[in-house]
Amino acid sequence: MVDPLSEIVALLQPSASVSKVVNCAGRWRVRRYRAPEPLYCVILEGACKLRIGDQPPIALQTDDFVLIPSSSTLTMSSLEPPVPEAADSPPTVLPNGEFSLGPQGVKPDVRLLVGHCIFGSPDAGLLVSLLPGLVHTRGDRRLTTLVQLVVDEFRSARPARDVILTRLLEVLFIEAFRTSSSGALSPGLLRGLGDERLAVAIRCMHDRPTQAWTVAQLAKQAALSRSAFFDRFSRAVGMAPMEYLHAWRMAMARKMLIQKEGSVAQVAQRVGYGSASAFSVAFARYVGVPPSRYAQAQMETEH
Incomplete structure (x- = not known):
């Protein structure tokens, strides 16, 4: 028999649009307002908070993996919250191509591998509606390795880069979904x-x-x-x-x-x-x- 999950992920036609390493120090906050691109993230070091819409915040720690397939309003911030009226932290590009949030010249408290992708399917809305709005796993080395492979391939100029990225993203999504606990998932x-x-x-x-x-x-x-x-x-x-x-x-x-x-x-x-x-x-x-x-x-x- 065919595998419905594999079929749907392949039909989504995921492709990478942005992959980056982000270093965060001090009090910081970034927000995304209903951005259309799916987001995935691995906490390489440290801890931070994630809040999706009006849901209670989730504490993220080293080796946590997060995947948000659908358009969502979300906030990521330091564990120690920024001053309420403070503006969102603007990112700074470092000489090595990584990004920095918070005070410069300070050892980062948190390091993140962050990626965005796009779905090429004309039925992406329907297919995404069949998937959970959030996947959060802890201590899964396979997912961390897959995200690192996506970031490395995204930065490369090797032959067949786009084909490799598409296959890696398909594997990443399938691995993330099948490690989820079905009892805690929204309908789909x-x-x-x-x-x-x-x-x-x-x-x-x-x-x-x-x-x-x-x-x-x-x-x-x-x-x-x-x-x-x-x-x-x-x-x-x-x-x-x-x-x-x-x-x-x-x-x-x-x-x-x-x-x-x-x-x-x-x-x-x-x-x-x-x-x-x-x-x-x-x-x-x-x-x-x-x-x-x-x-x-x-x-x-x-x-």
Whole structure:
């Protein structure tokens, strides 16, 4: 069977945009207001605080890893809070290419590996909504190593740099998500996969998207009654089973059309529609334009 998590991360098409080492000393604070780029960070040394939106602050310490896949308002600061009316700390570029926050010429209290990336998928919003808003792990050396590899590759000018970065980011995201505790996650794919019975049904949808699945058939795969499966799936994943299946089929269709993997009729068949006309109606309702026009628009964008 296919791995739904790997499929979704690959479909997100992550690519690195910024990677840097930040040294922080004294009292400092940086804020990000609904920035669209996902953020990941490893605490190399020391400790600091992270606050996302109006949530209580989280204390971060050495070897902690944080991944925030979606657009969020967040604040990172020293453990000793800055004066409330003080401005955010502006970063200073050091001669070695690293960044500094707080007083200059002072030994840093905290060192961070920070990276931003972008998602190339036109369905990034939908796919990110299936993932947790925050991943926080402690003492995972594999994640630290992966982030260091991303930073090193980002700084290099070696051949195939972009390809390597894409693969490293995919591995980084998958490793981060699978080390998360499903019980503490917000509704989404990971909570669904963390439920052994729901995981069977989710894998069936990804493994056989062309099958004319019904809620009753998926419930049978999960060894649950129809009503119990529907309620349990909706609570865990955050959307109804057929809504999830439809969204996944449309995400697959958009990828195939962008990458020119077949005609509209062939794409329709590969995502579970009996006719090109039925697929076109469903696609237009979901995306806003017919698949043929969508494919043409993608070609024009490339040129």
